[in-house]
Amino acid sequence: MAKAYDHLFKLLLIGDSGVGKTCLIIRFAEDNFNNTYISTIGIDFKIRTVDIEGKKIKLQVWDTAGQERFKTITTAYYRGAMGIILVYDITDEKSFENIQNWMKSIKENASAGVERLLLGNKCDMEAKRKVQKEQANKLAREHGIRFFETSAKSSMNVDEAFSSLARDILLKSGGRRSGNGNKPPSTDLKTCDKKNTKCSLG
Numbered sequence: 036m037a038k039a040y041d042h043l044f045k046l047l048l049i050g051d052s053g054v055g056k057t058c059l060i061i062r063f064a065e066d067n068f069n070n071t072y073i074s075t076i077g078i079d080f081k082i083r084t085v086d087i088e089g090k091k092i093k094l095q096v097w098d099t100a101g102q103e104r105f106k107t108i109t110t111a112y113y114r115g116a117m118g119i120i121l122v123y124d125i126t127d128e129k130s131f132e133n134i135q136n137w138m139k140s141i142k143e144n145a146s147a148g149v150e151r152l153l154l155g156n157k158c159d160m161e162a163k164r165k166v167q168k169e170q171a172n173k174l175a176r177e178h179g180i181r182f183f184e185t186s187a188k189s190s191m192n193v194d195e196a197f198s199s200l201a202r203d204i205l206l207k208s209g210g211r212r213s214g215n216g217n218k219p220p221s222t223d224l225k226t227c228d229k230k231n232t233k234c235s236l237g
């Protein structure tokens with residue numbers, strides 16, 4: 036039987052507990068949303084196949100628990116990820132400040148050259164906003180990565196965010212670019228990962 040997809044990409048979502056990682060994955064994979072909060076225990080994944088640049092890309096999206104007590108389990112999954120999505124909650128300043136720690140965790144645990152993406156989730160809650168878009172844009176620019184504000188509740192930018200990460204991985208793996216050149220100029224993509232003595236390709 037012919038293979039149902041051209042590429043399989045493993046993605047991982049990280050970020051503080053309660054920022055909406057599980058909800059983003061459920062919105063992306065099942066187009067559903069639930070207000071009830073059930074904190075993730077350890078790790079889980081969902082699958083969706085998308086069409087990008089004429090290729091069928093099967094996305095295996097791993098959901099990690101944001102709680103500190105699961106860190107040993109969750110960081111073990113970083114190495115196999117081709118793309119990592121860092122999520123904060125636009126109504127929770129601490130979750131944005133902690134993005135720096137999550138970035139550090141990627142440096143320590145993920146493969147060199149892993150594609151990263153920053154998401155400010157819950158953008159449907161404008162009245163409770165604590166993190167300004169410009170702050171996050173600046174942080175994303177400093178790290179040379181893309182940034183989207185999303186809402187798992189309203190669907191805003193959810194498909195766009197996952198597709199953009201998948202496209203970047205595809206391009207890096209030898210696919211062809213067709214437009215979408217909105218990636219900010221990289222400031223750190225050419226730095227070497229000391230631990231792995233490998234350079235990121237950008």
Ligand SMILES: Nc1nc2c(ncn2[C@@H]2O[C@H](COP(=O)(O)OP(=O)(O)OP(=O)(O)O)[C@@H](O)[C@H]2O)c(=O)[nH]1
Pocket residue numbers: 050051052053054055056057058059069070071072073074075076099100101102156157158159160185186187188189
């Ligand atoms: N208004 C709004 N609420 C959201 C959104 N995304 C998630 N939530 C709510 O935020 C709470 C936490 O969502 P989860 O997806 O479980 O958070 P998580 O990041 O997976 O949390 P952990 O599993 O503990 O790491 C739930 O009550 C969700 O309903 C969103 O985009 N908008």
